[in-house]
Amino acid sequence: MTSPIHCGRFAPSPTGPLHAGSLLAAFASWLFAHHQGGRWLLRVEDVDPPRTVPGAAQSQLDLLHYLGLQPDGPVLWQSRRSDVYQHALDALLASGRAFACHCSRSELAASGGIHHQCVARQARPDPAIRLRVAPGSVVTFDDALRGPQRQDVHADVGDFVLRRADGCWAYQLAVVVDDAAQGITDVVRGADLLDSTARQILLQRALGLPTPRYAHLPLLLAGDGRKLSKSEAAPTVDGGDPMAVLRQLWRLLGQPAAALAGASTQADLLQRAAAAFDRTRVPLHDISSRQAHSGP
Ligand code: GLU
Numbered sequence: 001m002t003s004p005i006h007c008g009r010f011a012p013s014p015t016g017p018l019h020a021g022s023l024l025a026a027f028a029s030w031l032f033a034h035h036q037g038g039r040w041l042l043r044v045e046d047v048d049p050p051r052t053v054p055g056a057a058q059s060q061l062d063l064l065h066y067l068g069l070q071p072d073g074p075v076l077w078q079s080r081r082s083d084v085y086q087h088a089l090d091a092l093l094a095s096g097r098a099f100a101c102h103c104s105r106s107e108l109a110a111s112g113g114i115h116h117q118c119v120a121r122q123a124r125p126d127p128a129i130r131l132r133v134a135p136g137s138v139v140t141f142d143d144a145l146r147g148p149q150r151q152d153v154h155a156d157v158g159d160f161v162l163r164r165a166d167g168c169w170a171y172q173l174a175v176v177v178d179d180a181a182q183g184i185t186d187v188v189r190g191a192d193l194l195d196s197t198a199r200q201i202l203l204q205r206a207l208g209l210p211t212p213r214y215a216h217l218p219l220l221l222a223g224d225g226r227k228l229s230k231s232e233a234a235p236t237v238d239g240g241d242p243m244a245v246l247r248q249l250w251r252l253l254g255q256p257a258a259a260l261a262g263a264s265t266q267a268d269l270l271q272r273a274a275a276a277f278d279r280t281r282v283p284l285h286d287i288s289s290r291q292a293h294s295g296p
Contacts, residue, residue: 006038014057021220029188034274039072100127114158139198144215151198254281
């Protein structure tokens with residue numbers, strides 16, 4: 001049997017314009033996939049209406065298009081997939097893996113925000129639904145960039161939310177269902193999501209879904225060392241030349257500028273980048289967006 005072809009994805013939340021850190025994840029996931037001769041897909045993670053900014057998804061997609069990062073299939077919009085998430089939730093409820101939780105915020109605060117058992121004094125009309133995480137739920141996985149990882153999900157996270165009390169689908173459930181639905185074999189994303197991965201693996205196991213490989217990229221910090229905020233628009237893309245933006249992202253990923261030096265068109269540049277990409281050069285420490293302007 002041949003192993004499934006590499007399928008990567010970029011899955012932005014439309015909470016504002018893409019910042020340079022998100023573009024780094026977009027380009028890196030594209031490079032991982034294209035270097036392997038694989039596919040790359042897009043997903044709009046618009047399951048959180050209170051945080052969704054009207055028009056942001058389209059401008060994110062436009063920007064990716066402008067950079068020449070074309071998906072190899074239709075874009076998946078999470079806001080249109082409630083039925084699929086409900087189906088997964090029903091299966092978990094039926095098997096007893098998920099349960100309705102009536103705890104209030106203050107009741108949860110008493111246990112440091114970690115849920116191990118319901119302590120609600122009264123039933124809520126709008127309970128959250130959580131995944132039951134048994135003691136000893138220790139998840140290990142090999143991050144393609146960072147090596148072996150381990151998390152005791154019971155101790156560190158507890159029973160986690162699948163559908164929120166406000167009725168919104170939790171990121172953890174939607175991402176797991178959709179990575180499987182899109183046939184994703186390789187998740188390449190920012191290190192801020194490293195901590196979510198063990199939860200996602202537990203959920204994949206509970207739903208009988210395959211576990212993709214994971215690679216967590218360094219975080220891109222603002223020039224002054226601050227973490228770029230979600231609402232901070234990419235400093236590199238305000239009408240800039242797309243080839244210059246791609247070259248800058250390439251450098252931030254630790255790749256040699258010389259590999260793209262002779263590229264005359266955007267398509268040529270992307271082709272050279274896909275061929276020359278070397279994941280072992282990707283830095284593991286957080287990187288400053290200043291670094292893009294210095295060095296050979
Ligand atoms: N939607 C998430 C974000 O924008 C990314 C989810 C993922 O890559 O798993 O931070």
